[in-house]
Amino acid sequence: MKQKLKSLQNKYSEMSLPIKAGFWFTICNFLQRGVTMITTPIFTRVLSEEQYGLVNTFFSWQTVLIMIISLSLYKALMNLYVKDDNKEKVLSAICGLTIVLTTAGFLIYLIFNRQIANAMQMSGIMTFCLFVSIIFQAGINCWSTYERYVYDYKKLVIVTLLMTILSSVLGVIAVVFITPTAESRLVPQTLVYVIIGLVIYAMVFKRDHTFYNKQMWKFSLVFCGALLPHYLSEFVLQSSDKLMIQYMCGSRDVAIYSIAYAVGSLINLVTSAINSSFAPFQYQKIQSGEYEKLAKTANEVLAFVGVMLFAIMLFGREIVLIFGGTKYTESVQVIVPICIGVFFNYLFQLFARVQEYYEHKLTVVIPSVLCAVLNIVLNFIFIKIFGYQAAAYTTFICYMMFCIFHYFFYRRVCNNELNGVQLYNIKGIVLISLGVILLGILATILNHMILIKYGVIVVCIVLVIIFRKKVIAYVKKIMQK
Structure with missing residues (x-):
């Protein structure tokens, strides 16, 4: 048994960094979905069908709005990394543009919050959580893309699992012990995204202070703007x-x-x-x-x-x-x-x-x-x-x-x-x-x-x-x- 374990350890140590990263990203994906599979039966039994339906409606709106508001800027990172060797500078610049776009989206929401809530058929609390979470989720997406590119799998796996476990566990506690509503499921998740998102934004700008870069901003807006119809079409087929x-x-x-x-x-x-x-x-x-x-x-x-x-x-x-x-x-x-x-x-x-x-x-x-x-x-x-x-x-x-x-x-x-x-x-x-x-x-x-x-x-x-x-x-x- 010891020899087998030692043999596996030797094989693992001999793996290249990309293979190790791929291995851990796969394990992380399984664990993420495992947590979801464990908590879903709890949510479906505690929440009424209407409340559980609202939770899924929230996630659908979240998917489409983060594409529209942030333009999925993280998808431009790979192309920019080919053009610029300073990966931290690229990441901070794109995070800067992401903050500008998502904050603008949040300000528009604040002005028309009642109309938006009525149009989405969700409560004010849910729509507030929706637009707040987009600001931080967009930044987390940018950081995750960077970590994958440099094969820094340890940080990404820890942060991803932490977000999944905390949001799921706190959501279960809230719907079981506070009130069985969609708001109880979603408010804890939003808080988790805000806290982790703030930490990630702080880390990004601590490494490099580039908030604005004309060339990078222009390229990202043109590149992601041109592909937005494709991203939205994928959403329509998957979630609309x-x-x-x-x-x-x-x-x-x-x-x-x-x-x-x-x-x-x-x-x-x-x-x-x-x-x-x-x-x-x-x-x-x-x-x-x-x-x-x-x-x-x-x-x-x-x-x-x-x-x-x-x-x-x-x-x-x-x-x-x-x-x-x-x-x-x-x-x-x-x-x-x-x-x-x-x-x-x-x-x-x-x-x-x-x-x-x-x-x-x-x-x-x-x-x-x-x-x-x-x-x-x-x-x-x-x-x-x-x-x-x-x-x-x-x-x-x-x-x-x-x-x-x-x-x-x-x-x-x-x-x-x-x-x-x-x-x-x-x-x-x-x-x-x-x-x-x-x-x-x-x-x-x-x-x-x-x-x-x-x-x-x-x-x-x-x-x-x-x-x-x-x-x-x-x-x-x-x-x-």
Whole structure:
């Protein structure tokens, strides 16, 4: 045992800094989501459906407003680091611009606070927390990007876990012992962001006092402003359905839908870990011209993601009972279309990364905007007719269209940059995609035939045990690639 531990310690010490950083960022991501998975069942049971729905509406507004108000300036840091070797100076300048933009947004809120609260269908306390948290969350995003770039994983992991644990634990204490409302869930989280954000801003400007830099400010505003339609379109596809459900159906339906979406998004635990190594792998293989290896690995990863999603679709009812209890079982009926949508959301990234590699920015933005508009139109039409359930199907359809659009642009890039050489095995991708859809239909049928469902699960478990060596080797192969 001691020899094994010593061997692992030696292997760890021999790792390069980027690999160590990637390892700890993956562990941090799992722990973050682990804390969320532990506390979510508490919030869903203590809070009413309406209050839990308001919490999710708050998070949706937070996502879109931080993009609009701060312009997601942290996304410009990587490009600026290529132009300027003084990383601390770049960070402080971008933090300075971030403070200016977010403070301006907060001042606008103070002037029109009642109108904004009414428009968002949230209380004054919640909207105040929303705009305050944006000031500090935007700064934390900038600092986190810097820490990732310099591979200073220790600080980032500590701060990230501290924020997650404190905001979750204090939120649980508040809703259990003070009052079971959305405000009790969100006020402690805002306080945590304010305190940690103040400390981070102080650290940044202590290292370098550059608050204003004309060239950096101008570049960041132009760069992030141009890509804002793409960022907003991604938000529309991922989260706008919750806001539309809030306005068209109410907070209770937002809560039901959010539980189903949280279950479907469990796959992100796996895909985020895969992408931390697979995305660089794609770039490396394109650069080296190893297209066959890239195509084979891409299909293996897609098949693996599809199998994991089938497991989530099959155990959807049981996961919902753990997450939300019996009052959220209604959400089970939309888990399958959400999971299929998640699959196509993962698939489109294969095509989009090729466009990004060859710096075809416009071909990334166009599909995003088209599908975002389509998503809003379809939601507006069908949520009125069929209720919140329609949002799951419209999102799935839009993600599928998203993939198709990106595929055609990917083909165009290949024709222009690679003389028509294709990087992926499209027939294999189509077959895997159809397989995932068929598995979704099968899971829907089995969820209405409980005895047969558990019989299938037992057979699958037995097969996994019998072929465990091949399964383990397959998983290791994917993770290593």
